[in-house]
Amino acid sequence: MIRTSGLSKTFGRFTAVDDVSLDVPPGEIHGFLGPNGAGKTTTIRMIAGLLQPSRGRVEIAGHDLAREPEEAKRALGFIPDRPFLYEKLTAAEFLRFHGGLFGLEGEPVETRARELLELFELTAWRDELVESFSHGMKQRLVMCAAFLHRPRAVVVDEPMVGLDPRGARLIKEVFRVQSRKGVAILMSTHTLEVAQEMCDRISIILGGRIIARGTVGELRALAGSEDAHLTPVFLKLTGGTAVQEIEL
Amino acid sequence: MSAAFPYLLLPIAWAARNRARRRERGDALRLALFGGIGVGVFAAIFGVVFWLTWQLLDYEELGDYLVRLGLSWLFLTFLSFVAFSAVVTSLSTFFLSEDLRLLLAAPVPAERLFHSRLARTIGQSAWMVVAFVLPVLLAVGLARCAPPSYYAVAALTVVPFVTIPTAAGAVVTLVLVNVFPARRARDLLMLMGLVFAVAIVMLLRFLRPERLLSVQSLPDVTAFFATLQSPVTPLLPSFWAGESLFAALVGGFDGLHLGALWTTALAFVVLARAAYGRLYLAGWSKAQEARSARFTRLRLLESAARRIPLRPATRALLVKDLKVFLRDTTQWSQLLLLLALALVYVYNFRVLDLDRLPYMSRVVKNAYAFVNLAMAAFVTSAVAVRFVFPAVSAEGASFWIVRTSPVGMRVFLWSKFWTGFVPILVLAEALTLVSTRLLGVSPFLQVLNGVAIAFMTLALVSLAAGMGAEHPRFSAENVTQVAGSYGGVAFMVIAVLYILVTVFGLLLWPASTYLWHEYHSLPLSPRRQTLMSLCFVGGAALSVFVFWRSMRRGVRALADLG
Numbered sequence: 001m002i003r004t005s006g007l008s009k010t011f012g013r014f015t016a017v018d019d020v021s022l023d024v025p026p027g028e029i030h031g032f033l034g035p036n037g038a039g040k041t042t043t044i045r046m047i048a049g050l051l052q053p054s055r056g057r058v059e060i061a062g063h064d065l066a067r068e069p070e071e072a073k074r075a076l077g078f079i080p081d082r083p084f085l086y087e088k089l090t091a092a093e094f095l096r097f098h099g100g101l102f103g104l105e106g107e108p109v110e111t112r113a114r115e116l117l118e119l120f121e122l123t124a125w126r127d128e129l130v131e132s133f134s135h136g137m138k139q140r141l142v143m144c145a146a147f148l149h150r151p152r153a154v155v156v157d158e159p160m161v162g163l164d165p166r167g168a169r170l171i172k173e174v175f176r177v178q179s180r181k182g183v184a185i186l187m188s189t190h191t192l193e194v195a196q197e198m199c200d201r202i203s204i205i206l207g208g209r210i211i212a213r214g215t216v217g218e219l220r221a222l223a224g225s226e227d228a229h230l231t232p233v234f235l236k237l238t239g240g241t242a243v244q245e246i247e248l
Numbered sequence: 249m250s251a252a253f254p255y256l257l258l259p260i261a262w263a264a265r266n267r268a269r270r271r272e273r274g275d276a277l278r279l280a281l282f283g284g285i286g287v288g289v290f291a292a293i294f295g296v297v298f299w300l301t302w303q304l305l306d307y308e309e310l311g312d313y314l315v316r317l318g319l320s321w322l323f324l325t326f327l328s329f330v331a332f333s334a335v336v337t338s339l340s341t342f343f344l345s346e347d348l349r350l351l352l353a354a355p356v357p358a359e360r361l362f363h364s365r366l367a368r369t370i371g372q373s374a375w376m377v378v379a380f381v382l383p384v385l386l387a388v389g390l391a392r393c394a395p396p397s398y399y400a401v402a403a404l405t406v407v408p409f410v411t412i413p414t415a416a417g418a419v420v421t422l423v424l425v426n427v428f429p430a431r432r433a434r435d436l437l438m439l440m441g442l443v444f445a446v447a448i449v450m451l452l453r454f455l456r457p458e459r460l461l462s463v464q465s466l467p468d469v470t471a472f473f474a475t476l477q478s479p480v481t482p483l484l485p486s487f488w489a490g491e492s493l494f495a496a497l498v499g500g501f502d503g504l505h506l507g508a509l510w511t512t513a514l515a516f517v518v519l520a521r522a523a524y525g526r527l528y529l530a531g532w533s534k535a536q537e538a539r540s541a542r543f544t545r546l547r548l549l550e551s552a553a554r555r556i557p558l559r560p561a562t563r564a565l566l567v568k569d570l571k572v573f574l575r576d577t578t579q580w581s582q583l584l585l586l587l588a589l590a591l592v593y594v595y596n597f598r599v600l601d602l603d604r605l606p607y608m609s610r611v612v613k614n615a616y617a618f619v620n621l622a623m624a625a626f627v628t629s630a631v632a633v634r635f636v637f638p639a640v641s642a643e644g645a646s647f648w649i650v651r652t653s654p655v656g657m658r659v660f661l662w663s664k665f666w667t668g669f670v671p672i673l674v675l676a677e678a679l680t681l682v683s684t685r686l687l688g689v690s691p692f693l694q695v696l697n698g699v700a701i702a703f704m705t706l707a708l709v710s711l712a713a714g715m716g717a718e719h720p721r722f723s724a725e726n727v728t729q730v731a732g733s734y735g736g737v738a739f740m741v742i743a744v745l746y747i748l749v750t751v752f753g754l755l756l757w758p759a760s761t762y763l764w765h766e767y768h769s770l771p772l773s774p775r776r777q778t779l780m781s782l783c784f785v786g787g788a789a790l791s792v793f794v795f796w797r798s799m800r801r802g803v804r805a806l807a808d809l810g
Binding site for chain 1: 559560561563564565567568571572575576644645646648649650651652653654655656808809
């Protein structure tokens with residue numbers, strides 16, 4: 001459902017992403033881990049169509065992002081790490097606008113928006129301007145928008161940033177339900193507990209290249225670690241460079 | 249934190265230094281254009297004031313009296329300007345600045361924070377006045393061959409003069425923020441300021457000062473000066489500034505008024521400090537509280553948009569752009585100023601008395617019609633650089649929403665184009681048609697101007713949309729910053745060149761040839777007719793070419809982003 005092959009991105013002489021190939025089939029939650037500056041966000045931005053790859057290709061639901069960008073994007077829901085929204089629109093207006101971008105109008109969108117606002121506990125705020133929302137509320141509104149058009153694939157960059165424990169639990173539940181419905185989810189995160197708890201498979205990126213891929217058990221075997229937690233496995237695989245960022 | 253308050257101003261100085269060191273594309277062009285305009289304005293002010301002061305030297309006592317009155321009036325105007333500006337600026341410097349959280353959380357004594365913020369407010373609210381006063385005082389001094397002490401007194405006068413209204417403005421803000429939320433107070437003040445500016449512009453124009461130049465209205469001049477005298481009261485700092493400067497100008501020293509300025513300035517700073525101690529923290533915490541999201545629902549807009557046969561994505565973009573625009577006071581309030589300028593523009597043609605020149609009126613009117621066309625096109629480009637050029641950049645950090653949606657950049661940019669084109673076309677046509685009608689030019693020119701401005705609006709709006717997409721500034725804090733960027737300046741340069749080529753290169757010759765032949769009832773040779781038609785078609789073709797190329801380049805630039 002989400003497939004990248006030989007994806008690379010260079011900025012001048014610096015190679016941020018080097019030959020990354022991923023394959024997330026329908027119904028899989030795929031974790032995308034790596035220390036800061038490893039190339040996670042660059043990869044995610046290329047898959048979402050926000051950045052043009054220097055080499056390689058991205059396919060969403062069988063559509064090549066470069067050749068059929070509109071069809072590919074129609075099948076994709078994107079949740080960025082920082083929820084920048086139109087501050088002067090209300091939550092309901094923003095969802096209506098988002099629906100319009102995906103060619104959806106009228107009562108079906110209104111009904112779907114109401115359902116999602118209810119699900120993400122934003123119903124009381126539907127007619128308030130986004131500028132008065134907290135970070136967590138904005139993040140939940142972005143998630144409403146990402147699921148509004150019933151995407152077949154979802155790309156998420158740091159889903160838990162700024163969410164309270166209740167919000168985080170809700171998001172995990174939503175992702176699980178969506179994956180059971182056959183939605184492919186690619187999730188970049190620094191929260192290793194979340195990755196361990198939710199992901200069917202995990203890819204670890206370091207210095208722009210995928211260095212390991214598999215289930216938590218497979219990664220543990222690859223790292224030669226007996227530890228039940230993912231953190232020591234991750235540190236071992238990434239050379240311990242992430243100690244500081246994790247402990248901060 | 250033992251350093252004195254100027255330490256807190258260091259980040260501004262460092263940021264300015266870093267900006268100066270960093271080279272950006274178009275820096276030279278921007279510097280040349282804005283520097284040129286700055287030097288031009290400085291020279292013009294200097295020239296006019298020098299000439300006036302020089303002329304007044306012939307009238308001895310009356311001349312002295314008028315210089316003195318002029319100085320008092322100048323400072324009175326600036327007093328109100330700085331006071332108003334200080335109220336708005338203090339809202340930002342004392343309550344809305346991003347760095348305040350950092351400073352308030354740090355162990356910075358209140359005294360130092362207050363003084364650094366007041367100094368910043370003085371700088372921000374008074375720099376324009378100082379920039380204007382500088383050539384005026386220099387010109388007066390040089391024209392009157394003032395002694396060197398005059399320039400020292402000028403510096404000693406300006407400093408306390410700008411401090412008094414700034415400190416007073418800061419006190420007003422401290423009180424205001426305790427009554428209204430900070431952002432709402434700022435919106436309210438900006439709107440009031442704009443209405444005030446609009447009223448002044450219209451009042452000045454409708455008073456028709458040009459009447460004073462006609463011989464019949466000479467008796468009015470005495471009454472005019474009597475009116476001028478009335479608000480110059482000895483209790484205002486503007487009067488003290490005028491008096492101390494005038495004394496220095498004639499070689500004396502007015503210690504009383506200069507002393508009054510300094511003691512009052514210090515007293516106002518002490519007063520503002522006391523108000524700060526009493527009101528600041530309460531006001532600051534009020535400014536942090538969640539703003540009530542009161543706004544206009546604009547339901548009519550949505551139902552109207554539903555009736556337009558558009559694709560859902562285009563409709564969604566249109567409704568979103570209009571709502572965001574109408575809910576942002578800093579955006580739509582500019583329309584008030586635009587409306588006032590349009591009214592003044594049209595009014596100028598109504599009072600234009602060209603029939604005083606019976607033999608020349610026809611020629612002058614027709615020539616005026618072309619100047620008018622160029623002016624209307626220039627107004628169109630100024631409106632386009634303010635409202636259409638920043639349209640893509642206005643998406644800001646939220647642009648990911650459109651870019652990750654299945655909406656092509658072509659649909660996106662065309663939506664921006666139409667949102668700007670329709671209202672600007674109405675404005676440009678209204679300006680051109682009403683003014684040519686008031687001017688009373690031949691129907692041929694009226695039609696020509698109407699058609700030409702439509703083509704030119706098409707070209708200018710697409711040029712603004714396309715170049716705005718080619719040179720976006722997604723991180724800009726406001727639209728003014730976008731309009732003043734390299735792309736905005738380059739747009740204005742290209743727009744002016746295009747206007748000159750179209751109006752004076754392609755339309756002036758065929759139109760005036762036609763009118764000349766019609767006036768003298770002479771037949772037009774087929775060769776001439778062909779050449780004239782070629783010029784008209786050339787004008788239209790140039791506009792269509794600019795339109796096509798700008799939109800194409802804009803779409804390509806957006807598609808290539810990242």
